[in-house]
Amino acid sequence: MAIVERLIDLILWPPLFYYIIFPGLIFVMIFEMFLIWSERKIAGRVQMRYGPLEIAPRLAGAPQLMADLIRYALQEVIIPRTVDKLPFVIAPIAAFVIALMPLLVTPFSPTFLPVTTEGSILIAAALTTIPPLLLILAGWASNNKFSLVGSARESFLIATYEIIILLVIASMSFLYGTLDFLKAVEAQQALLWGIILNPIAAITYFVAVMMGTSRFPFEIAEAESEIVMGAFTEYSGIMFGLAMGISYARMFVYNIIFVLLFLGGWSPLGGIVTGNYILDSIILPGASVAIKAVIISLLMVFTRAVYGRYRIDHALKGGWGFWFIMALVSIGLSAAVVYLMEVF
Amino acid sequence: MAEETEGKNETKLPLEGSLRKSDQALVVKTTPPELLETANKLKEQGYTTVVSLSAVDYPKDGKMTLIVHVTGYELPPGYPKMVEIQVDLPRENPRVPSLINVWTSVDFQEREAYEMFGITFEGHPDLRHILLDPEEFKDLRPLRKDFVVKEENIMLKENWGDYRG
Amino acid sequence: MSQQSQILTRRIDKDILEVFIGPQHPGSGHMRIILRVDGDIIVEAEPDIGFVHRTMEKLAEGREWVKNQPLFERMAILDAANCTLGYIMAIEKLLGIEPPPRAKYIRTILAELNRIASHLYGMGIFAILLGHSTMYMWFFGDREVFVELAERLTGQRLTHSFFWPGGVRRDLPSGFKDELEKGIKYFEKRLKEYEVMFLKNPVIRSRLEGVGYISRQKAAELGIVGPNIRASGIRHDVRIEEPYAAYPELDFEVPIYKEGDALARTLQRVDELRESLKILKQAVNRIPEGPILHEKYLKMFTKVLKDVLETEKRVKLAPALFNLRPPKGEAYARVEAGRGEYFYYVVSDGQNKPYRVRVVSPSFRNSIVFKYVLPGHRVADLPAIYGSIDYFPPEADR
Numbered sequence: 001m002a003i004v005e006r007l008i009d010l011i012l013w014p015p016l017f018y019y020i021i022f023p024g025l026i027f028v029m030i031f032e033m034f035l036i037w038s039e040r041k042i043a044g045r046v047q048m049r050y051g052p053l054e055i056a057p058r059l060a061g062a063p064q065l066m067a068d069l070i071r072y073a074l075q076e077v078i079i080p081r082t083v084d085k086l087p088f089v090i091a092p093i094a095a096f097v098i099a100l101m102p103l104l105v106t107p108f109s110p111t112f113l114p115v116t117t118e119g120s121i122l123i124a125a126a127l128t129t130i131p132p133l134l135l136i137l138a139g140w141a142s143n144n145k146f147s148l149v150g151s152a153r154e155s156f157l158i159a160t161y162e163i164i165i166l167l168v169i170a171s172m173s174f175l176y177g178t179l180d181f182l183k184a185v186e187a188q189q190a191l192l193w194g195i196i197l198n199p200i201a202a203i204t205y206f207v208a209v210m211m212g213t214s215r216f217p218f219e220i221a222e223a224e225s226e227i228v229m230g231a232f233t234e235y236s237g238i239m240f241g242l243a244m245g246i247s248y249a250r251m252f253v254y255n256i257i258f259v260l261l262f263l264g265g266w267s268p269l270g271g272i273v274t275g276n277y278i279l280d281s282i283i284l285p286g287a288s289v290a291i292k293a294v295i296i297s298l299l300m301v302f303t304r305a306v307y308g309r310y311r312i313d314h315a316l317k318g319g320w321g322f323w324f325i326m327a328l329v330s331i332g333l334s335a336a337v338v339y340l341m342e343v344f
Numbered sequence: 345m346a347e348e349t350e351g352k353n354e355t356k357l358p359l360e361g362s363l364r365k366s367d368q369a370l371v372v373k374t375t376p377p378e379l380l381e382t383a384n385k386l387k388e389q390g391y392t393t394v395v396s397l398s399a400v401d402y403p404k405d406g407k408m409t410l411i412v413h414v415t416g417y418e419l420p421p422g423y424p425k426m427v428e429i430q431v432d433l434p435r436e437n438p439r440v441p442s443l444i445n446v447w448t449s450v451d452f453q454e455r456e457a458y459e460m461f462g463i464t465f466e467g468h469p470d471l472r473h474i475l476l477d478p479e480e481f482k483d484l485r486p487l488r489k490d491f492v493v494k495e496e497n498i499m500l501k502e503n504w505g506d507y508r509g
Numbered sequence: 510m511s512q513q514s515q516i517l518t519r520r521i522d523k524d525i526l527e528v529f530i531g532p533q534h535p536g537s538g539h540m541r542i543i544l545r546v547d548g549d550i551i552v553e554a555e556p557d558i559g560f561v562h563r564t565m566e567k568l569a570e571g572r573e574w575v576k577n578q579p580l581f582e583r584m585a586i587l588d589a590a591n592c593t594l595g596y597i598m599a600i601e602k603l604l605g606i607e608p609p610p611r612a613k614y615i616r617t618i619l620a621e622l623n624r625i626a627s628h629l630y631g632m633g634i635f636a637i638l639l640g641h642s643t644m645y646m647w648f649f650g651d652r653e654v655f656v657e658l659a660e661r662l663t664g665q666r667l668t669h670s671f672f673w674p675g676g677v678r679r680d681l682p683s684g685f686k687d688e689l690e691k692g693i694k695y696f697e698k699r700l701k702e703y704e705v706m707f708l709k710n711p712v713i714r715s716r717l718e719g720v721g722y723i724s725r726q727k728a729a730e731l732g733i734v735g736p737n738i739r740a741s742g743i744r745h746d747v748r749i750e751e752p753y754a755a756y757p758e759l760d761f762e763v764p765i766y767k768e769g770d771a772l773a774r775t776l777q778r779v780d781e782l783r784e785s786l787k788i789l790k791q792a793v794n795r796i797p798e799g800p801i802l803h804e805k806y807l808k809m810f811t812k813v814l815k816d817v818l819e820t821e822k823r824v825k826l827a828p829a830l831f832n833l834r835p836p837k838g839e840a841y842a843r844v845e846a847g848r849g850e851y852f853y854y855v856v857s858d859g860q861n862k863p864y865r866v867r868v869v870s871p872s873f874r875n876s877i878v879f880k881y882v883l884p885g886h887r888v889a890d891l892p893a894i895y896g897s898i899d900y901f902p903p904e905a906d907r
Contacts, residue, residue: 046643047642048647049650145526149528220889223640225639225892226888226891226892305643306706306710307712308639308640308641308710308712309641309716310712311716313549364838364839364840366603366605366839367602367840393730393732394732395843396852396867400865401865411867413854417743425751447732448732448877448881449732449877450732451877451880452877475562476562486564487567493571
């Protein structure tokens with residue numbers, strides 16, 4: 001029995017637990033599987049078909065992605081002769097790891113957070129900007145024309161959406177007067193949810209995240225019918241699986257930030273007191289954050305069923321011509337709200 | 345095959361030719377030097393588009409006939425819907441002036457006639473193979489009658505009856 | 510490193526990137542388009558077709574007249590009836606016979622079913638090229654209705670081999686009229702949903718408006734056919750210019766658009782779907798009674814064959830019918846298929862095999878668009894133009 005206790009201790013050992021289980025790798029994997037499965041199911045319902053069904057029809061094909069992952073894992077990883085090997089191998093792995101790193105500073109409850117810091121919003125925002133750079137690296141290292149075109153498109157898009165996202169996050173931290181997620185959530189609990197205080201910021205952030213994580217209609221950097229798979233054209237096997245997962249992981253992280261900044265964090269379930277420490281401090285608030293993030297993510301993936309794909313110049317025009325201005329307006333709105341709060 | 349194409353040109357199109365009974369196409373015979381002139385005349389009359397440009401090989405008569413079908417979208421009433429230009433060419437090194445400056449639509453069709461029959465269109469800016477592999481079919485002209493398709497044998501095991509159990 | 514230097518390189522102009530779209534590319538069919546791009550702008554495009562070339566014109570010289578029908582179906586199996594009808598009509602012109610009225614109506618019905626299926630197929634591919642997966646599924650799903658109706662009529666979903674010089678091979682099955690009307694009713698409802706989802710979708714509109722513009726004059730010059738030329742404002746439709754089958758007796762319009770861009774070509778196809786439904790409704794109601802094969806052949810039937818025709822309403826093919834020997838001569842015939850005009854030119858020397866068959870398919874004539882229209886557009890416009898002209902490689906390559 002001692003071994004079992006040791007094992008449980010090991011699993012619950014904070015560094016391991018944070019990085020591997022919650023809110024780290026396994027949690028994100030489960031989330032991704034659920035999200036991809038439900039994306040395919042919802043799209044299937046709209047598109048007069050079943051979606052995944054072959055594997056475990058009773059579970060409506062839910063383990064389909066497990067099968068896909070096993071296949072990816074067992075597939076040979078082909079590294080073409082002409083690629084720049086080191087960056088080619090490193091880029092998707094590093095991008096996936098760094099995409100998950102903002103979870104280090106995003107709290108899931110007032111007490112549960114891996115790293116306590118005053119500037120958590122700043123760190124999270126900074127970390128989310130790194131993975132797209134690695135996508136560009138992947139495209140460059142692939143030595144393939146389609147990858148190059150994909151990278152070029154991605155770099156155009158980065159310049160657009162990153163600025164919008166950062167401006168919106170800045171406007172919200174301005175509104176709450178803090179750079180700490182914990183205090184931002186507390187401010188929302190004290191006053192109102194951020195989405196009501198500054199709806200323009202919320203909508204702008206939503207669109208910019210869709211642009212940043214290759215959701216339709218902004219699925220431009222990996223437009224299949226034009227440039228095959230964008231920066232990941234040359235990838236195969238588990239590397240391709242990872243590359244596919246990056247955009248979902250990023251979307252999930254962005255949406256956790258969305259929940260913390262706009263949707264009141266652990267608001268409804270976080271206040272319940274049952275007496276059980278783990279239930280009160282981790283499971284209920286964590287669940288409310290995760291469920292909200294899942295709902296937002298589902299909204300984002302649902303656009304696949306409705307829209308086609310924009311051309312890059314249309315997306316850039318929309319990004320700079322409209323959403324950038326909206327981001328500036330959201331800062332103004334935040335200032336107005338702060339001023340009003342001071343007055344009353 | 346002149347005997348099938350009898351019938352006077354009763355249409356209003358001012359061009360010498362004969363109306364074919366089977367499909368009411370106006371058949372205009374011309375020669376390589378006069379081809380461009382005929383084509384220009386037809387274009388002036390409103391025949392804007394080439395439907396087909398191809399050839400028929402007659403090894404027995406020692407000739408090859410270039411056949412161009414042209415039509416127009418706004419033809420005056422009484423004009424034939426389809427005009428067929430026939431140009432007899434020698435089988436050895438057939439050359440005709442390219443029609444591409446008259447009708448752009450002939451571009452790919454001339455390339456096809458070039459690779460299939462070996463007809464050289466003088467003045468075509470880009471006379472290359474289009475459908476076939478340029479190396480494998482460098483000297484072969486598949487649609488000529490002396491190109492015989494090799495029939496492949498049906499794959500049957502010699503004693504296939506033994507396997508039937 | 511030494512391995513890398515073995516790869517052949519060729520200098521091209523500075524700042525010009527040469528991109529090969531296809532043939533192993535998810536956005537192209539069995540074809541290749543060699544693009545030279547300056548930044549995101551295409552400066553030169555060179556369609557390289559022929560990857561599925563089968564030299565049908567040569568193959569056709571080696572088999573009996575009617576046995577070529579299954580061969581020519583392989584040009585565009587999703588439009589099989591239309592693309593073989595021209596060949597059959599050319600043989601009929603050589604033979605100097607006309608099919609009986611009922612056969613003409615059945616031909617029209619099958620041709621229109623095929624036209625709808627072909628348009629839906631093309632638009633489905635178009636939708637997925639624009640990244641709209643829902644419309645891809647919808648178009649393909651609804652195409653099934655018409656494919657199955659064609660199966661009810663002919664016994665085959667795609668390669669019907671249904672026509673016969675002087676008639677058709679089966680009569681309308683019992684209950685076909687009701688099924689057809691049910692299908693038409695369903696599809697009319699769906700057309701409205703397409704409008705909301707696809708035609709009025711702002712993203713799709715922004716991709717198509719003003720893209721791939723072909724002026725009226727250029728359309729005539731390039732010799733493009735089908736919905737593409739009609740979307741440029743030229744009312745060119747073989748069904749009206751040289752009416753065949755039952756079209757002269759039916760009341761329909763040929764819609765045209767003046768804009769000439771990708772959006773006009775898309776709307777053109779949808780309008781043509783409506784007209785096809787109209788034709789189908791009329792044809793199935795007005796169909797006259799009578800034989801389905803020319804009486805010249807009916808006389809040649811033995812008693813067994815006649816019995817099969819009476820009881821099962823189908824033409825059992827007598828061996829003698831396979832050895833048609835049209836008289837010496839030439840004839841052309843053209844039909845309006847889903848993608849445009851099919852042109853057949855047949856030469857007979859009185860034997861049981863054709864001396865020469867020339868076939869020009871609409872996609873072959875449309876492929877010229879890539880060379881003359883693509884330059885000046887963005888790379889991302891390629892799928893929009895490729896899809897909007899409804900290019901089908903096996904048809905172009907023949």
